[in-house]
Amino acid sequence: MMSDSDQTLTRESLLSQIETSWNDLQSYLDSLSEEQLVRPTDAAGWTAKDHMIHVAVWENANLARLEGKSKRETLDITPEVWDQDDDPINAVLQERYRDMPLSEVKQALRQNHARFMAKLDTMTEADMQLPHRHYQPSSNNDTPIIQFIYWDTVHHYGEHRLWISRIVA
Numbered sequence: 001m002m003s004d005s006d007q008t009l010t011r012e013s014l015l016s017q018i019e020t021s022w023n024d025l026q027s028y029l030d031s032l033s034e035e036q037l038v039r040p041t042d043a044a045g046w047t048a049k050d051h052m053i054h055v056a057v058w059e060n061a062n063l064a065r066l067e068g069k070s071k072r073e074t075l076d077i078t079p080e081v082w083d084q085d086d087d088p089i090n091a092v093l094q095e096r097y098r099d100m101p102l103s104e105v106k107q108a109l110r111q112n113h114a115r116f117m118a119k120l121d122t123m124t125e126a127d128m129q130l131p132h133r134h135y136q137p138s139s140n141n142d143t144p145i146i147q148f149i150y151w152d153t154v155h156h157y158g159e160h161r162l163w164i165s166r167i168v169a
Contacts (some may be wrong), residue, residue, distance in 0.1 A: 009146050011125040017150070018120075021114065021157040025055075030163055034129040038102055046094060048164040049105050053097040054090060055160050056109040062152045063116045066123075066135055066145070080166070 029037070029052065037048045057075060064074035072082040081088050097105070131139040132148060 005142045008151060011114065011123070011128045011146070014128070014146055014150055014154075015120065017154045018117070028110060028164070032164075034102060039070045040167050042054045042167050043162065046075070046163075048167055049100075049102055050094050050098065051160045051164050051167075053100060054093060054110050056112045057093055058156065059109075059112040059116045059154065062149070063112070063119055065148070066119055067134070068135055068137070077130065116153075149154045 020064040020168070031046070033049060037052070039047065041047050061071040063075045065071050074090070074121065075093065077089055077092060081092055100108075129144045132143050132145055133139045135145055
């Protein structure tokens with residue numbers, strides 16, 4: 001899942017990287033006009049706003065995972081769609097939230113991130129080094145949850161920031 005150098009990821013370094021990546025994303029989004037957030041689209045028809053709500057709903061699903069709940073059920077995705085790759089799942093989510101007003105998208109993004117970070121604040125270094133299967137008993141994945149958290153935050157924020165920048169360019 002991660003490179004060898006990432007194997008030594010600690011709680012402290014993870015939280016620092018999340019803060020930096022999140023602040024970078026937020027600063028970038030704050031620099032964009034409402035027009036830039038809601039009008040231009042990429043080849044798949046996504047606006048910057050669609051990317052924002054995508055990050056928000058996945059942040060909520062990642063919180064659910066840490067609470068031992070099903071990400072699929074939290075996202076309200078059918079098993080048939082869930083068993084495919086990410087694109088069909090993301091298409092369902094984009095369609096579901098496409099008409100959400102920008103103000104509500106911004107609020108969901110802030111609130112879901114705050115709730116997720118509040119959960120991370122309760123987790124110790126040992127908690128973050130526990131295997132994925134500890135948090136998701138139906139899983140047999142022994143990868144430490146900290147690696148999933150990294151990919152679902154630092155990596156995810158950067159990925160969507162890049163895609164948004166391409167849309168508004």
